[in-house]
Amino acid sequence: MGKLLSTILFVTITVSVFSQQNKIDSLKQILHNYSDQDTLKISALIQISNAINTINTDSALVYADKAIKLSENINWATGLATSYRQKGLVFYYKSDYLSALMFSQRALGYTKRADSKLLEASIYSNIGNIYADIEDFDKALESYEKLLKIARQVKSIQDQLIALVNIAVVHTEQGNLYEAVKMYHSSLKLAEDHNLDTFIPTICNNLSKSYINLSENDKATEYLNVGIEKAIELKNLYVLAILKRNLADIYLKENNLEKAESLLLESISLSKSNNTLEWEAQSLKTLYQVYEKQDQVKKAYDIYKKYIVLRDSIVDGDKKAEFLKRDLTFENDKNQALANTEIERQKLIKKGTIIGGSGFILVSLIGFVLYYRKQNADALKQEAEFNAKVSDTELKALRAQMNPHFIFNALNSINDFIVKNDAESASKYLTKFAKIMRQTLENSIQKEITLADDLKLLELYMQIEAMRLSNKFTFIFEVDNQIDAEKTLVPPLILQPFIENSIWHGISKKEGIGHINISIKKENDMLVCIVEDNGVGLQNKASNKNKISLGQSITKKRIEIINKRKNTKGTVELINKEEGLRVEVKLPFQLAY
Template sequence: MKKILIPVLFLVTYCNRVSAQAVQKEIDSLTLQLQKHTGQDTARVMLLNDLAYAYYVVNPDKGLEQAKAAAALASRLSYTRGLATAFSRMSVNYWAKGQDSLAMQTSEKAIRYYKLSGNLLGYAKALNNRALNHYALENYIAAIHDHEEALAIFKKLNFPLGIQNSYNNTGVVFLALNDYPRALDNFLKASRVLPGAVTSAQANILANIGLVYKNMKTYPKAFSYQQQALKIYQSVGDQQGIANSLGNIATVYDLSHKDRQALVYYQQALTINRTIGNKAHIASDLTNIGVLYHDARDFSRAEQYLKEAVALYSETTDKNDLSEALLALAANEEKRPGTRDRAGLVERLQKASLQAAEAGGSPLRKSEALEALSNTYEKAGRFQLALDAYKKHILLQDTIFNKAKDQEILRKQLEFDFEQKELVTKAEIQRQKMVRQAVVAGSAVLLVMLGSGFLLYKRKQDAVNRKKAAEYKATVAETELKVLRSQMNPHFIFNSLNAINDYIAKNDKETAQQYLVEFAGLMRQALENSHFSEIPLADDLDFIRQYLQVEARRLKNTFAFEINIDPEIDTENTLIPPLLLQPFIENSIWHGMAPKVGTADGLITISLKKKDDLLICTIEDNGVGKVTDARQQTAKRRSFGLELTESRLAILNEKKQAGGQLQISENLNGKGTKVELSLPLKMAF
């Protein structure tokens, strides 16, 4: 069963985190001061704002109440600075509640009022808050821009905590983008701002560095940094930090397959989190422990921990983790030995997991729940329900991949932007140096040389910029190519699932099961091939043969096929993009062979030959060719697979500066279709 690992990601604002007891002590002190101060003046506004900030850690609803009271009083007093701070405190408390849209709205107001009041430090802090909101809404470029602007102000004001937090939070954004080198660079810069500091903020940074190494699967370093963070948390008495670090260390042990050590640390984290009373953290520890017991085949203990986790998550707003815990509980129930039928309970848990995922809005959680339901339906022989659930699962997988693709392109865009900034900065430094030399020398000759040198430098920089732009364009093209390759899989899957659906509709369960087995083999090969930009021609032809055999059986052997290969072609050594020919063959089957009802003379011929430096691939059939009359409109609709293939070919031509071509001839001698695809001949050796 899939491990549920929930490491903690730290986002700090402007002060060191302290224990819950210290926060409550501060709240009590501020409340007492507020009760004694009865005047409706600016001092009361400041007290309300301080109380609102103290509350965000333990009770953001109370924090919002105090911040709104501060805003109302500041507005009556025309106290702009106090009003700016009040909106900033609202933003922090909305952020703590996970209400990102409201947090964004109030941070925008805080920024506007800080500008009016001339409070530069407050303005920078509000920028940091808005960046956190951008991060929560996955607007990563906007988050980085706000952090950069805030960082520049913090440096100008020589405000170390702000500088440290800006570097740390920028690192968190890059961590979300899987840009580990830049994330690590920012975390290390943050750790050097206050070297030797023994604070929770410093521990947070060390823990984040540990997360980078954990994601890079460099587990010894990840373990070392989490231990360093733990020591600092222990020295300052930060109980939540201690619990988080223990959980992170347990995660590293878990990923290193050291289950016994992982269990010890998860149990320690659970003990502390129970004392603190954080339900979400308690439930996370319980889930991880339950999964460990499940993997050790101690199903009774696993059930005990997972049921408690589900109960706690149900009391929180964390629907996505509730979905994960329910799915783990269903998987555990399914594996438990016993004579009673557990299928009904497993299905109910999986449906509850799906419902929670839909409430939480996580495509990944919904996809996992649907896949589990599909397997349960298939085991019960409910093939139509299994098929429907699997289709939805595949659609969500495509959504998840597209999101990952968007993040990859965004990461490349950020990388390109940073490189351009470095070039501009270096050019500006060089220009200023040359100007100073010209002023000191005061020589017309030097001025002429300066002009010539600057012109040459500009030309060189233009050439560098053009090269960078070309490299970036190539990177994006490669990413787009990966996307198109990945989209071929759902396209192929849906057509095959429709065929299975046809058998199910006809109540031909035996054939449907046989087709499912063959389809699974095809899918495994298609997925394996999709990881590569190019595969040996022999592998692609093997896939095509299996695909044609399956489709011929589906159509009651109403067509035959031939594959003719030029003897000069070394199929093991010739490389070809995977699934490039399949859409044309599919088109011949679905639009050429399938409409020939009642005949058995269909023939699809696939020919491959060499011509100069090209590989010529021909797919020819004697199908119905162009349709007419009532079916004319249907025929005009372009195949999605053909469109994807044409897009792939266009990108390949642009990337490799090649002359690949596609020609489709219809209505040959009154029937049939011929497709000729020419590709640059590429050899593995």
């Protein structure tokens, strides 16, 4: 999933952003002077957290937690709503979507007691941003429109601006680029006319992305530079890191590699200081591409290793966000039911004179509503658990396709070429390795790709493994004439685990040169994919059985999911031969159009 915060505006309506150190110091003085647990002290804590959020997220979280504790002590609903909203914002800046959504939802519940429509609208906006990041754009628009409606009612220019920009973001993501550009320019003028400078860097970044998509790089560069200048003036290091990385992307496309490298190094440094891992990972990936273009093999190798480590450290967070995307409806209904129950309970206490019969009817009605909600929630939870299983299987499949052993061994092979001063071989190997990693990452978000693309990726993978084994095996692809590989769809790299087993547990243990044959044919409404080798096979090879069972297990789970979704009967079968192994994978035959 690609994160959109570079394009999204978060709202904090009841507190001001004090970026200057003297403002922070004055707020800290308020904390020192007020030992009592009162609303002024809570507001100061929230304001400090917000002021340092783009500088030090860990410290910002400490101040938000203190504000929550004091608000609980004095039972101040507005303080709780604002504190939890701030805590959600901190976790968003830390790239922890799961926690950001959880605390934003909690803040939304407290707005019912606080009775502040503008505060409620600000939280809807923040939730909309997270929906946008997990690419549920319909729900994101729904949240932004709630903000816009309230902002117009109370005549809040700032919040109208935020709503318009975020709606424009969704237009950009959906490909309505001219509409997005028009809205961004209106938003930029609104910000300039009303001295809302804090929004200008983000709006400029948004505008630049739309111009890039329209292939107008000169205008994109112009607005990125405007944004950088304003971000430096405001000391907004978080957005500054994003702006510099995006400008580096343009310079990379224009082959201005020195400027691109300089900007990316600055962006990486800023991302580290902000502890924003995702931005740092994206900058490292682009910097690797710069060094690759410069033929700086050693630097490219070192940067790519750092990128892989950082990417793997945040992959679980992405998985949680995907699960939460599917489960959020259930959580929202549950929280709303609890909030409504609390409101009804308070009403019952205040209206103690209600006669027993009426009270019984009301309680029964509430019980029925809660029971009905629980039934729906249980159904939604079961669906969410199945979807979580799907996500988990897909993640395992990706890891099985490009497992850490393959990555480690490939990088070691590159390093070996470098040590031997074989720069030409290192460069060729690195280029192939970069292509396969990039294509694998891109394909990992697709449920299906064309057979032609999948076979190209498998061929590249086998070329790399052949280089590592000093051409110990040959291979061939055979596709039946009645199959149009450009139109036929298959799950990405579903054959890769079996090819890997053929290479490393069949042919590598064989004396002499081995051969792998991959054939694709059509039988009725099924696509039959066959991987056949002349290796040592499975006879008396317990360790090989375990290895193949792992790939078979993951592939079977993927096919089970396909069967359930499409009501088909896909299968996996392993056939031991006198010499070697034959694997047959049957999938539903599907055309792209």
